[in-house]
Amino acid sequence: MDICDSSDVLPNLGVRALVNDEQIAIYRVQGQLYAIGSIDPFSGAAVLSRGIVGDVKGQLVVASPIYKQHFNLATGVCLEEPSVRVKSYPVREIAGRVQVLV
Amino acid sequence: MKKQKIVVVGNGMVGHKFIDTLLASSNADQYQIVTIAEEPRLAYDRVQLSAYFSGSTAEDLMLTSETYYQEKGVSYKLNEKVVELKPEENCVVTASGHKETYDQLVLATGSYPFVPPVPGREQPHCLVYRTIEDLEAITASAKQSKVGVVVGGGLLGLEAANALKNLGLETHVVEFAPRLMAVQLDEGGGQVLRSKIEKLGVKVHTEKNTQEIVAGEKCRYRMIFADGNYLETDMILFSAGIRPRDELARKFGLGVGERGGIVINNYCQTTVPNIYAIGECALWSNRIFGLVAPGYQMARVAVSHITGGTEQFLGADMSTKLKLLGVEVASIGDAQARTPGALSYVYQDGINEIYKRLVLSPDGKKLIGAVLVGDSSAYGNLLQICLNHMEVPESPEQLIVPASDGQAATGLGVDALPETATICSCHDVSKGAICCAVRDGATTIGAIKSSTKAGTGCGGCVALATQVMNSELTKLGVDICTDVCEHFSYTRQELYHLVRVGNIRTFEELIEKHGRGLGCDICKPLVASILASCWNELIMKNELAHLQDTNDYFMANMQKSGTYSIVPRVAGGEITPDKLIALGMVGKKYRLYTKITGGQRIDLFGAQLEDLPAIWQELIDAGFETGHAYGKAVRTVKSCVGSTWCRYGVLDSVGMAIAIEERYKGLRAPHKLKFAVSGCTRECAEAQSKDVGVIATENGWSLYVCGNGGMKPRHADLFATGLDDQTLLKYIDRFLMFYVRTADRLQRTSVWMDNLEGGLKYLKSVIIDDKLGVGAELEKEMQMVIDAYQCEWKSTISDPEKLKRFRTFVNSNKRDNTVVFVEEREQIRPANEEEIVRFVEANELETA
Ligand SMILES: Cc1cc2nc3c(=O)[nH]c(=O)nc-3n(C[C@H](O)[C@H](O)[C@H](O)COP(=O)(O)OP(=O)(O)OC[C@H]3O[C@@H](n4cnc5c(N)ncnc54)[C@H](O)[C@@H]3O)c2cc1C
Numbered sequence: 001m002d003i004c005d006s007s008d009v010l011p012n013l014g015v016r017a018l019v020n021d022e023q024i025a026i027y028r029v030q031g032q033l034y035a036i037g038s039i040d041p042f043s044g045a046a047v048l049s050r051g052i053v054g055d056v057k058g059q060l061v062v063a064s065p066i067y068k069q070h071f072n073l074a075t076g077v078c079l080e081e082p083s084v085r086v087k088s089y090p091v092r093e094i095a096g097r098v099q100v101l102v
Numbered sequence: 103m104k105k106q107k108i109v110v111v112g113n114g115m116v117g118h119k120f121i122d123t124l125l126a127s128s129n130a131d132q133y134q135i136v137t138i139a140e141e142p143r144l145a146y147d148r149v150q151l152s153a154y155f156s157g158s159t160a161e162d163l164m165l166t167s168e169t170y171y172q173e174k175g176v177s178y179k180l181n182e183k184v185v186e187l188k189p190e191e192n193c194v195v196t197a198s199g200h201k202e203t204y205d206q207l208v209l210a211t212g213s214y215p216f217v218p219p220v221p222g223r224e225q226p227h228c229l230v231y232r233t234i235e236d237l238e239a240i241t242a243s244a245k246q247s248k249v250g251v252v253v254g255g256g257l258l259g260l261e262a263a264n265a266l267k268n269l270g271l272e273t274h275v276v277e278f279a280p281r282l283m284a285v286q287l288d289e290g291g292g293q294v295l296r297s298k299i300e301k302l303g304v305k306v307h308t309e310k311n312t313q314e315i316v317a318g319e320k321c322r323y324r325m326i327f328a329d330g331n332y333l334e335t336d337m338i339l340f341s342a343g344i345r346p347r348d349e350l351a352r353k354f355g356l357g358v359g360e361r362g363g364i365v366i367n368n369y370c371q372t373t374v375p376n377i378y379a380i381g382e383c384a385l386w387s388n389r390i391f392g393l394v395a396p397g398y399q400m401a402r403v404a405v406s407h408i409t410g411g412t413e414q415f416l417g418a419d420m421s422t423k424l425k426l427l428g429v430e431v432a433s434i435g436d437a438q439a440r441t442p443g444a445l446s447y448v449y450q451d452g453i454n455e456i457y458k459r460l461v462l463s464p465d466g467k468k469l470i471g472a473v474l475v476g477d478s479s480a481y482g483n484l485l486q487i488c489l490n491h492m493e494v495p496e497s498p499e500q501l502i503v504p505a506s507d508g509q510a511a512t513g514l515g516v517d518a519l520p521e522t523a524t525i526c527s528c529h530d531v532s533k534g535a536i537c538c539a540v541r542d543g544a545t546t547i548g549a550i551k552s553s554t555k556a557g558t559g560c561g562g563c564v565a566l567a568t569q570v571m572n573s574e575l576t577k578l579g580v581d582i583c584t585d586v587c588e589h590f591s592y593t594r595q596e597l598y599h600l601v602r603v604g605n606i607r608t609f610e611e612l613i614e615k616h617g618r619g620l621g622c623d624i625c626k627p628l629v630a631s632i633l634a635s636c637w638n639e640l641i642m643k644n645e646l647a648h649l650q651d652t653n654d655y656f657m658a659n660m661q662k663s664g665t666y667s668i669v670p671r672v673a674g675g676e677i678t679p680d681k682l683i684a685l686g687m688v689g690k691k692y693r694l695y696t697k698i699t700g701g702q703r704i705d706l707f708g709a710q711l712e713d714l715p716a717i718w719q720e721l722i723d724a725g726f727e728t729g730h731a732y733g734k735a736v737r738t739v740k741s742c743v744g745s746t747w748c749r750y751g752v753l754d755s756v757g758m759a760i761a762i763e764e765r766y767k768g769l770r771a772p773h774k775l776k777f778a779v780s781g782c783t784r785e786c787a788e789a790q791s792k793d794v795g796v797i798a799t800e801n802g803w804s805l806y807v808c809g810n811g812g813m814k815p816r817h818a819d820l821f822a823t824g825l826d827d828q829t830l831l832k833y834i835d836r837f838l839m840f841y842v843r844t845a846d847r848l849q850r851t852s853v854w855m856d857n858l859e860g861g862l863k864y865l866k867s868v869i870i871d872d873k874l875g876v877g878a879e880l881e882k883e884m885q886m887v888i889d890a891y892q893c894e895w896k897s898t899i900s901d902p903e904k905l906k907r908f909r910t911f912v913n914s915n916k917r918d919n920t921v922v923f924v925e926e927r928e929q930i931r932p933a934n935e936e937e938i939v940r941f942v943e944a945n946e947l948e949t950a
Pocket residue numbers: 111112113114115116117138139140141148149150151152182183184185210211212213231232233258261347350380381382383391392393394395397424
């Protein structure tokens with residue numbers, strides 16, 4: 001699924017995409033793209049694209065801006081409660097466009 | 103019900119403590135309190151009296167204020183001495199003839215300095231050392247004197263000697279006994295102390311009994327001793343012990359001791375049940391307690407008894423630790439080994455002049471006393487072992503022998519203390535209470551202080567309380583690590599310093615030079631805040647944007663549904679009708695929920711991300727600026743209408759509030775900052791609940807600092823009075839910048855101050871007296887922040903690249919369908935879960 005121009009996804013600043021009613025958060029960290037579900041399972045709000053990205057205990061993560069849980073960018077697993085996870089999506093960059101496989 | 107009337111005679115340290123404790127009790131409202139004070143001011147910290155000579159003002163020493171008493175409904179009379187006591191009529195009469203009846207009477211008259219009946223003692227320049235007025239007299243006398251003598255080589259005498267020395271006099275101490283501090287020290291300790299003090303240039307004369315004071319030849323006076331020798335001096339300070347002020351009790355039929363003191367029972371009642379005596383004037387079990395901690399204990403007991411409690415006074419430990427003329431001295435329990443059969447260990451270091459003695463019970467198992475001179479670091483440990491009757495280690499000398507290299511000093515350690523061990527004797531806080539506070543989440547000494555009060559009296563137990571806290575934290579498995587997070591092995595204060603000194607402008611540069619990894623949601627906003635405090639660059643810049651919490655990033659407050667609220671700045675809470683209309687129009691047009699905030703502004707809720715720029719465009723066109731409600735930053739300056747409109751107003755509080763808000767707007771800090779300005783002491787703006795509170799008085803502005811509302815409300819402390827506009831702003835500049843520089847992440851000003859060693863006093867010395875010499879620097883740094891201010895929203899709106907960030911979806915113009923509102927009281931509110939389900943079902947029906 002074609003999403004947007006490469007230049008729309010800036011380093012460390014998440015964006016949100018709508019694909020068949022699914023809200024997907026896309027990030028660029030250390031040159032690599034990541035895509036996970038954008039709805040924070042703890043609050044039900046679609047806010048994960050608006051979290052701060054970084055690394056915690058060796059994992060690349062985004063922190064939910066509502067209650068601050070961390071989600072692994074590659075797997076969507078919540079660090080604080082590993083039984084909770086958001087979906088993760090394959091994502092790639094081709095010819096200056098960002099594409100997500102849904 | 104009629105209130106019980108309680109009259110407190112004497113508003114010294116203990117009298118005030120009694121009032122404060124009663125005010126804090128749960129049925130405080132059942133009592134009407136009146137206090138009659140002979141001194142011209144309310145209670146001050148007599149223990150710290152000598153600080154007056156090193157620059158503290160009477161104001162600094164105050165333990166309370168007239169404003170506080172007024173607020174709490176405590177009536178007080180200053181400069182009034184009670185001269186008559188009529189137990190049958192339940193009333194007292196003052197020297198000016200004022201009569202005051204009571205239901206309960208509390209005598210807290212303290213003591214007076216004993217002046218031996220030496221002929222010639224009543225001449226000018228023969229002084230005592232007890233009140234602020236005494237100190238003023240000493241200062242005045244010192245100006246006309248070259249030589250000074252202190253009569254009395256006890257604890258207070260040596261403190262007085264220090265004062266004379268600091269006033270530049272050639273100083274002598276004349277002592278009747280064969281050694282210094284005869285009450286607290288043994289022979290060996292006294293000798294070491296003497297030798298140390300003489301090295302500091304104070305001349306000590308022991309076994310001298312002054313017979314007469316006559317005119318001198320070289321100096322103003324000559325003191326003639328019983329042994330025929332004499333000493334010439336220009337001034338004499340008597341510090342030969344204290345005597346209880348029991349004259350009222352004595353004259354009007356209450357029981358007094360043979361050698362003075364108002365007799366009390368375990369409830370602090372005198373021989374007349376509705377008259378209590380507490381503090382240095384009281385005699386319990388034939389003993390007078392000349393220290394403040396036992397006095398405080400009595401105050402608590404009396405309050406307890408009056409309010410129906412069962413606490414008793416059962417004596418108090420008189421161990422002391424102090425610094426006299428810079429020499430550490432401590433004495434515990436039976437320091438002179440008077441207990442029959444007592445055993446001793448003595449450690450003496452002749453080179454560094456250190457003397458330590460342990461006094462053990464005859465079986466050698468228990469510590470019953472100790473003397474420490476030159477190094478009192480073992481005091482806390484020894485005191486606990488002694489007070490808790492703990493067994494000493496196998497070779498007790500370990501307790502006083504210095505640790506050999508690389509080895510930790512031996513002590514039983516705080517872990518060995520029983521839960522009931524009293525750590526803070528001023529506020530009677532046990533080890534158990536501190537551990538309990540730690541388990542309840544107090545993890546800094548500041549938090550311990552505010553939740554248990556430990557360490558907030560004389561401050562002597564702070565080190566021990568910290569050890570107890572750390573030990574408990576370790577037990578709980580809490581790492582006592584001050585690193586901000588895994589990416590930086592530094593505290594916030596250290597990072598601030600690195601940024602400032604290294605002129606670092608981006609997170610990347612900082613983490614590369616001083617950290618590791620990519621950063622996280624702890625260190626990124628923290629560094630963003632530090633960078634903003636230092637350089638105040640636009641937080642929207644690309645290299646700064648990714649550091650910001652979502653609120654700062656979108657410059658709005660995210661609410662639980664993921665929508666935002668908007669709060670434009672309304673400086674001082676002053677707003678024109680046109681601006682009000684503009685806010686109303688925006689609210690209506692974008693269907694926002696509107697509410698007035700506690701900070702005197704208007705909050706617009708329920709805005710979706712993509713609407714923020716358009717909303718702000720309209721607000722800016724109407725003349726608004728961003729209000730930083732989303733940032734850890736200066737929020738609001740609340741004000742009352744002040745002298746412009748109010749009948750009672752003294753100064754223009756609105757004008758000052760606006761000036762302050764305009765000055766500091768945009769300043770980012772470790773936590774949010776709230777201010778207020780009241781136009782008179784009625785305090786309608788509630789300035790005393792703010793980080794910075796300003797109250798107008800006839801003499802200028804009073805500045806209060808470090809208050810807050812919220813989960814743990816705290817009154818602000820009075821910081822300075824009688825300020826003109828310029829000085830007020832100067833102090834606030836320095837205060838804020840010092841806070842920004844030294845506070846921890848997310849630490850409000852109150853906790854920050856509690857954690858500063860020396861607390862309020864230290865803060866005053868830094869801000870007012872510029873003790874660290876950083877005043878000008880702090881002002882300069884503040885000026886830089888002020889000069890760099892820009893309205894973040896205004897700059898953002900004019901930058902199309904930045905506006906892209908507000909798109910809800912990068913690939914669609916649809917709105918976020920997880921956001922659903924319903925109506926309530928004619929406004930929107932977020933739908934709850936059930937309502938959302940219904941809404942979705944209805945939608946599906948429609949589309950089907
Ligand atoms: C220089 C100095 C240093 C000290 N250092 C220490 C120390 O390091 N540690 C320590 O524990 N203690 C120290 N103390 C002792 C401590 O200050 C006292 O224990 C404490 O102040 C006792 O409190 P109080 O309320 O009983 O008496 P005070 O504080 O003396 O208060 C009594 C008040 O009652 C007033 N009063 C008396 N009679 C009347 C009357 N008839 N009518 C109206 N008012 C009356 C007096 O004017 C006075 O203001 C020190 C004292 C001094 C002077």
